[in-house]
Amino acid sequence: MNQNPQLRIVLAKVGLDGHDRGVKIITRGLRDAGFHVIYPGLWQSPEAVVRTVADEDADWLGISLLSGTHLTLVPRIMELLKQAGLAHVGVLVGGIIPEADIPKLAALGVARVFGPGTPLPDIVDFLRSQGSRTHA
Amino acid sequence: MLDDLLQRLRSKDRLALARVLTLISRDEQLAEIRKAVGPKPDATPVIALTGNAGVGKSTLVGKLAEHLRAQHKTVAVLACDPESPLTGGALLGDRVRMPSRPDDDGLYIRSLAAASGHQAVAEHVDLMIRVLSAFGFDVILLETVGAGQGDTAVRSLADVVVVLLQPESGDELQWEKAGLLEIADVVVIHKSDLPGAERLQSQVRELLSLPGCRQIAVLPVSSKKNEGFVELWQAIVAAPRRDGPLEPAAQFLLRRAQQVLADRLLDRAGNVGPVVDRWKRHELDEEQAADELLHRLIE
Amino acid sequence: MATAMDRKLWEQWRAEIEKAPPPVQPATTVSSVPIEPLYTPDDLQDVDYDSELSYPGQYPYTRGIHATMHRGRLWTMRQFAGFGTARQTNERFHFLVQRGQTGLSTAFDLPTLMGIDSDDPRSIGEVGRLGVAMDTIDDMRQLFDKIDIEKLSVSMTINAPAMIVMAFYLANAADRGFDWKKLRGTIQNDTLKEFHAQNEIYFPPEPSVRMAIDVIEFCTHHVPQWNPVSISGYHIREAGSTAVQELAFTLADGFHYIDECLARGLAVDQFAGRLSFFFNAHNDLFEEVAKYRAARLLWADRLRNHYGAKQESSWKLRFHAQTAGCSLQDKQPEVNLIRVAYQALAAVLGGCQSLHTNSMDEVLALPSEHAVTLALRTQQVLAHETGVTNTADPLGGSYFVETLTRQMEAEARKYFDRIDELGGMLPAIDRGFFRREIAEAAFVYQREVDAKRKLIVGVNAYQEAEEKPLEILSIDHAVESEQIATLRKRNGERSQDDVARTLDAVRRTAEAGQNVMPSLIDAARARVTVGETMGALADVLGRCDTAVV
Numbered sequence: 001m002n003q004n005p006q007l008r009i010v011l012a013k014v015g016l017d018g019h020d021r022g023v024k025i026i027t028r029g030l031r032d033a034g035f036h037v038i039y040p041g042l043w044q045s046p047e048a049v050v051r052t053v054a055d056e057d058a059d060w061l062g063i064s065l066l067s068g069t070h071l072t073l074v075p076r077i078m079e080l081l082k083q084a085g086l087a088h089v090g091v092l093v094g095g096i097i098p099e100a101d102i103p104k105l106a107a108l109g110v111a112r113v114f115g116p117g118t119p120l121p122d123i124v125d126f127l128r129s130q131g132s133r134t135h136a
Numbered sequence: 137m138l139d140d141l142l143q144r145l146r147s148k149d150r151l152a153l154a155r156v157l158t159l160i161s162r163d164e165q166l167a168e169i170r171k172a173v174g175p176k177p178d179a180t181p182v183i184a185l186t187g188n189a190g191v192g193k194s195t196l197v198g199k200l201a202e203h204l205r206a207q208h209k210t211v212a213v214l215a216c217d218p219e220s221p222l223t224g225g226a227l228l229g230d231r232v233r234m235p236s237r238p239d240d241d242g243l244y245i246r247s248l249a250a251a252s253g254h255q256a257v258a259e260h261v262d263l264m265i266r267v268l269s270a271f272g273f274d275v276i277l278l279e280t281v282g283a284g285q286g287d288t289a290v291r292s293l294a295d296v297v298v299v300l301l302q303p304e305s306g307d308e309l310q311w312e313k314a315g316l317l318e319i320a321d322v323v324v325i326h327k328s329d330l331p332g333a334e335r336l337q338s339q340v341r342e343l344l345s346l347p348g349c350r351q352i353a354v355l356p357v358s359s360k361k362n363e364g365f366v367e368l369w370q371a372i373v374a375a376p377r378r379d380g381p382l383e384p385a386a387q388f389l390l391r392r393a394q395q396v397l398a399d400r401l402l403d404r405a406g407n408v409g410p411v412v413d414r415w416k417r418h419e420l421d422e423e424q425a426a427d428e429l430l431h432r433l434i435e
Numbered sequence: 436m437a438t439a440m441d442r443k444l445w446e447q448w449r450a451e452i453e454k455a456p457p458p459v460q461p462a463t464t465v466s467s468v469p470i471e472p473l474y475t476p477d478d479l480q481d482v483d484y485d486s487e488l489s490y491p492g493q494y495p496y497t498r499g500i501h502a503t504m505h506r507g508r509l510w511t512m513r514q515f516a517g518f519g520t521a522r523q524t525n526e527r528f529h530f531l532v533q534r535g536q537t538g539l540s541t542a543f544d545l546p547t548l549m550g551i552d553s554d555d556p557r558s559i560g561e562v563g564r565l566g567v568a569m570d571t572i573d574d575m576r577q578l579f580d581k582i583d584i585e586k587l588s589v590s591m592t593i594n595a596p597a598m599i600v601m602a603f604y605l606a607n608a609a610d611r612g613f614d615w616k617k618l619r620g621t622i623q624n625d626t627l628k629e630f631h632a633q634n635e636i637y638f639p640p641e642p643s644v645r646m647a648i649d650v651i652e653f654c655t656h657h658v659p660q661w662n663p664v665s666i667s668g669y670h671i672r673e674a675g676s677t678a679v680q681e682l683a684f685t686l687a688d689g690f691h692y693i694d695e696c697l698a699r700g701l702a703v704d705q706f707a708g709r710l711s712f713f714f715n716a717h718n719d720l721f722e723e724v725a726k727y728r729a730a731r732l733l734w735a736d737r738l739r740n741h742y743g744a745k746q747e748s749s750w751k752l753r754f755h756a757q758t759a760g761c762s763l764q765d766k767q768p769e770v771n772l773i774r775v776a777y778q779a780l781a782a783v784l785g786g787c788q789s790l791h792t793n794s795m796d797e798v799l800a801l802p803s804e805h806a807v808t809l810a811l812r813t814q815q816v817l818a819h820e821t822g823v824t825n826t827a828d829p830l831g832g833s834y835f836v837e838t839l840t841r842q843m844e845a846e847a848r849k850y851f852d853r854i855d856e857l858g859g860m861l862p863a864i865d866r867g868f869f870r871r872e873i874a875e876a877a878f879v880y881q882r883e884v885d886a887k888r889k890l891i892v893g894v895n896a897y898q899e900a901e902e903k904p905l906e907i908l909s910i911d912h913a914v915e916s917e918q919i920a921t922l923r924k925r926n927g928e929r930s931q932d933d934v935a936r937t938l939d940a941v942r943r944t945a946e947a948g949q950n951v952m953p954s955l956i957d958a959a960r961a962r963v964t965v966g967e968t969m970g971a972l973a974d975v976l977g978r979c980d981t982a983v984v
Contacts, residue, residue: 016548017545018633019633020674021877024874025878029878042634068564117884117891
């Protein structure tokens with residue numbers, strides 16, 4: 001019996017933005033912390049992200065947005081997740097998000113927003129404290 | 137809970153499929169799942185793709201999947217990456233190189249972490265294959281971690297083993313690659329657009345044309361140029377079933393028996409603990425310890 | 436450069452150091468290179484001044500590419516601009532010129548950078564947001580309306596569709612009666628660094644390079660004062676590389692472009708003088724200065740001794756610098772003003788030819804007018820109040836800086852060898868070499884910051900409990916609808932026959948392996964869009980759907 005099942009997290013870069021420095025660091029950091037990280041690469045459409053989350057049975061989805069399109073792309077993804085029966089999946093958003101918009105994202109169901117330069121241990125600790133959303 | 141899940145699985149619920157695969161990967165409720173899905177029908181071919189890191193397995197798997205979809209075959213891909221022995225974490229990055237087709241239900245891609253050690257694939261892939269086959273996929277592609285040479289699990293899991301090689305800068309075909317060729321049913325010279333591909337192809341052909349060797353197709357494939365996939369699929373379909381010293385079915389059963397044995401022993405923790413302690417104290421060597429455990433099980 | 440040193444005095448100092456407590460923070464550069472407590476003439480024992488340093492304006496240009504450097508001519512103060520529609524950017528251009536700017540630098544929006552049109556579904560929320568939206572030649576005309584492009588130098592920061600944007604620029608210039616031979620400026624057009632770092636990618640690596648060389652070749656023959664490529668390290672550094680990686684990968688990219696141009700039958704002296712560079716100006720002042728100096732001497736060495744270039748203009752490495760965007764923080768953003776000032780100082784001490792200073796609010800959004808003005812003033816104070824322009828290469832001869840310069844040179848050469856071992860630039864890209872190196876460096880840096888071995892003011896040190904919100908520029912979403920409406924109208928008004936005919940010619944030219952620029956210029960006049968043209972080219976050149984990780 002696997003005593004400590006590793007959490008599965010999909011890290012997605014959505015939209016046209018190609019800055020992947022942050023998401024690649026987090027990918028590596030989470031792996032080093034014992035997570036199973038699925039990184040499907042750049043330029044993911046919201047539909048592709050949701051399909052990946054579904055097929056990989058991910059516990060968490062981390063959306064990386066650096067260019068500020070959070071108010072168009074995140075609502076779309078949250079809607080698609082709901083439609084696909086994946087409302088239980090925990091969603092994190094990372095990137096340059098103005099303070100004023102964080103409550104809006106929370107209202108959509110985003111669990112946490114991590115700004116640029118968030119220390120890796122903070123993200124790891126948060127995920128560990130939340131545990132698996134899909135398994136008892 | 138599980139019954140509901142299995143019911144949904146039978147109704148071709150994709151989320152249920154994903155969840156069942158997760159349960160399997162976590163060693164949960166294997167017996168029940170095994171009972172619910174039948175054995176894999178021979179008609180669902182399982183093709184394992186293996187080769188050294190950097191040879192382009194994921195890219196080729198992706199292109200092959202597209203090729204198969206164009207022929208209206210439904211495809212399930214299991215892509216394995218290594219799990220860190222220290223942390224248990226894994227970077228599952230194979231799907232980056234595979235097609236993103238969110239609207240296509242005929243393609244399913246799942247990333248798996250293979251436990252550290254000489255594992256080419258994740259645990260219980262055999263059961264996952266049975267589940268995918270029961271779900272109705274026409275073809276199952278299994279991408280191994282790095283090079284699966286010497287890993288008999290791959291041979292017993294797959295109907296056809298495809299080994300990928302690529303032209304190296306200027307080197308002769310290295311002898312350790314020859315080890316890979318022992319398990320191959322089809323050899324792919326990948327990145328055939330690069331210089332050195334033809335030379336590698338003749339080297340491999342020469343190696344495989346030694347008397348007594350099976351007939352193994354050696355094919356140039358270029359993912360970059362999308363060339364060679366028609367011939368590759370034909371070769372896979374035509375590959376003769378390998379006969380080893382033990383039939384694949386027997387080998388497979390033996391491994392299952394080993395697993396069942398280990399599970400039963402572990403369930404009786406009281407049996408195992410004392411033996412382990414004595415082994416740690418060097419009062420028993422490994423062989424003796426194994427014998428002890430076996431006796432305790434039989435009692 | 437031997438000087439007599441009294442060993443006894445040195446030993447006394449050394450003994451003090453042994454007794455002293457360890458440094459208060461790790462004594463390493465931003466790139467984690469360990470630094471000695473002191474550098475002395477001993478470190479420069481075998482440096483030969485005449486051959487290795489020489490004089491500014493003389494091979495190998497370690498001390499600068501002009502005899503007088505900034506004393507004789509200030510660097511160009513070139514601030515990036517561009518947002519919204521071409522008309523809005525045109526207004527910002529006029530504003531900046533009035534404020535004292537001497538060159539224009541254009542930023543494009545993300546859809547344009549990626550080679551797609553404003554009405555593409557993937558462009559939603561992006562049109563005109565990070566730069567100007569450019570769909571057709573009409574936008575180009577609007578962008579430079581009432582600007583005498585023969586009198587100002589113009590820089591365009593664009594890569595994947597650079598050949599198309601250049602075609603728009605040239606077609607528009609000709610239509611307005613400007614002489615191509617008089618046009619001065621730069622187009623970034625550096626596709627290799629996209630594959631290493633920035634990811635503005637459309638076609639696979641090899642055909643992308645081919646397009647870049649088409650631009651270089653065409654401009655070499657027809658637009659002789661234009662810099663057809665800005666070989667960039669800036670983005671490589673932004674992706675998290677070390678200073679040495681920035682240096683080595685950028686120069687290696689330059690060497691590859693040279694090889695490609697030579698393969699086309701151009702003579703090195705025909706084009707090498709117009710290859711320009713673009714480096715990052717990061718926080719560690721001395722590391723940056725050493726980097727620029729090493730860049731000059733490595734380039735000069737390679738051009739003269741390996742490529743056999745005969746003209747001095749081919750040996751001289753000219754560079755634009757931009758202060759490090761990745762060093763800007765969203766906590767206490769006014770502190771960014773201070774960072775930018777130090778970074779600008781590094782770039783100037785390092786001998787840059789032009790400089791962009793970031794605005795303090797750039798992390799949060801495109802800069803406000805106030806922030807842009809302050810950024811420009813930073814350069815003006817530097818130029819006129821600090822005295823750094825009085826002499827060339829002020830840090831030359833510093834035991835520290837000369838040692839660092841040579842160290843960087845040596846480390847860069849190791850990278851050149853490594854790339855050769857991998858089979859050259861394209862095989863190395865295929866194998867993910869550059870990306871792995873950069874990702875590793877980025878990870879190491881993050882670990883240092885998380886562990887507080889590297890402190891960042893306001894972020895992991897000296898934090899403020901309450902953050903003052905900064906005034907940021909918000910983009911009017913009407914821009915997107917306006918641009919799309921204009922585009923659709925223009926698309927409706929043009930001749931579909933001309934569009935089809937010219938795009939077909941583009942395809943055929945690409946298939947035939949010829950330079951695509953003339954066919955692109957024709958197509959520009961038929962009012963093809965950037966997206967349509969990229970699509971037509973991709974039919975021949977292929978697409979790169981996944982960035983190889």
